[in-house]
Amino acid sequence: xxxxxxxxxxxxxxxxxxxxxxxxxxxxxxxxxxxxxxxxxxxxxxxxxxxxxxxxxxxxxxxxxxxxxxxxxxxxxxxxxxxxxxxxxxxxxxxxxxxxxxxxxxxxxxxxxx
Amino acid sequence: xxxxxxxxxxxxxxxxxxxxxxxxxxxxxxxxxxxxxxxxxxxxxxxxxxxxxxxxxxxxxxxxxxxxxxxxxxxxxxxxxxxxxxxxxxxxxxxxxxxxxxxxxxxxxxxxxx
Numbered sequence: 001x002x003x004x005x006x007x008x009x010x011x012x013x014x015x016x017x018x019x020x021x022x023x024x025x026x027x028x029x030x031x032x033x034x035x036x037x038x039x040x041x042x043x044x045x046x047x048x049x050x051x052x053x054x055x056x057x058x059x060x061x062x063x064x065x066x067x068x069x070x071x072x073x074x075x076x077x078x079x080x081x082x083x084x085x086x087x088x089x090x091x092x093x094x095x096x097x098x099x100x101x102x103x104x105x106x107x108x109x110x111x112x113x114x
Numbered sequence: 115x116x117x118x119x120x121x122x123x124x125x126x127x128x129x130x131x132x133x134x135x136x137x138x139x140x141x142x143x144x145x146x147x148x149x150x151x152x153x154x155x156x157x158x159x160x161x162x163x164x165x166x167x168x169x170x171x172x173x174x175x176x177x178x179x180x181x182x183x184x185x186x187x188x189x190x191x192x193x194x195x196x197x198x199x200x201x202x203x204x205x206x207x208x209x210x211x212x213x214x215x216x217x218x219x220x221x222x223x224x225x226x227x228x
Contacts, residue, residue: 032213032214034216034217036219041224042221042222043205043219043220043221043222044157044205044207044219045219046216046217046218046219049214049216051214052214090156090157094213094214094217095213096213098170100145100164100211100212100213101147101159101162101170102147102159102207102217103159104156104157105156106156107156107157
């Protein structure tokens, strides 16, 4: 079965500093990896995905993620954090067989302080 | 509309009553998903529809939960005899078929059972 782990419940970073939100995955076959963000009282918004190709994927709002096959990781990064980036971030892997549903990690709360 | 539309956005119901939650997916998307997010919890898969295929109901938590999708488009999630533990945000999502395609989420239906 495919799974995703987000080892940090919360990440704290000062505005202007770089941020990293960690994600590791377990899949059989090719991984299809996604990051979503959830602002308070809102649904999930798609940030970026890795399907194939370049290991560095760029997405919305200046976020990027680095796919590392040997470490089975897909960490979310941003060079300079904004207070408005404070939200709940979910990493997910999409099943590549069968019903192809998204399997989510438990989420990481990002808190960016002024 | 351009995105996944869900209604109602908020619903307060009395314990024991039935509720219906509606989802209108992005036009042309044949895959439709329902997830549940309880307070402080992660995202729990409920059910998946793909075209005319039999749905994947493996995530439904009890037989009080059911869902249908009419005409390959709009879906309704029904919860019978609601319980307080059913209080959660119910998120609908849709995508084109294929694991590399992005799954887009609606804003959710916030259900409170009192």
